[in-house]
Amino acid sequence: xxxxxxxxxxEARRWTQSxxxxxxxxxxxxxxxxxxxxxxxGRRETDDRLPAIVAGIKGADPDITLQAICTRLEAMRERTxxxxxxxxxxxxxMLLERAERLGLMPYESSQNQM
Numbered sequence: 001x002x003x004x005x006x007x008x009x010x011e012a013r014r015w016t017q018s019x020x021x022x023x024x025x026x027x028x029x030x031x032x033x034x035x036x037x038x039x040x041x042g043r044r045e046t047d048d049r050l051p052a053i054v055a056g057i058k059g060a061d062p063d064i065t066l067q068a069i070c071t072r073l074e075a076m077r078e079r080t081x082x083x084x085x086x087x088x089x090x091x092x093x094m095l096l097e098r099a100e101r102l103g104l105m106p107y108e109s110s111q112n113q114m
Contacts, residue, residue: 051099
């Protein structure tokens with residue numbers, strides 16, 4: 001949050017996290033801001049780009065193995081969810097299951113090669 005607020009400000013006018021929190025608490029106390037701004041943020045929306053790519057590979061070749069999908073993702077230079085360059089079949093399986101939950105592929109096709 002501090003990065004977003006400090007983005008357009010010159011170096012001399014940047015906020016620290018503790019100073020910003022004190023200011024927000026004061027604004028809430030004075031009624032200028034609702035108390036919800038101090039509540040914990042919800043979970044981030046997950047990116048569905050990788051599940052969509054894996055579902056597309058599986059949809060184009062339903063008989064493809066998890067290891068073959070790994071090889072194809074490495075050839076495409078796609079990074080794993082943790083930023084690595086080497087893919088593991090367990091990561092691909094997890095993405096196929098997520099793609100299924102997101103409705104990107106039918107249930108049966110994601111279970112064939114697992």
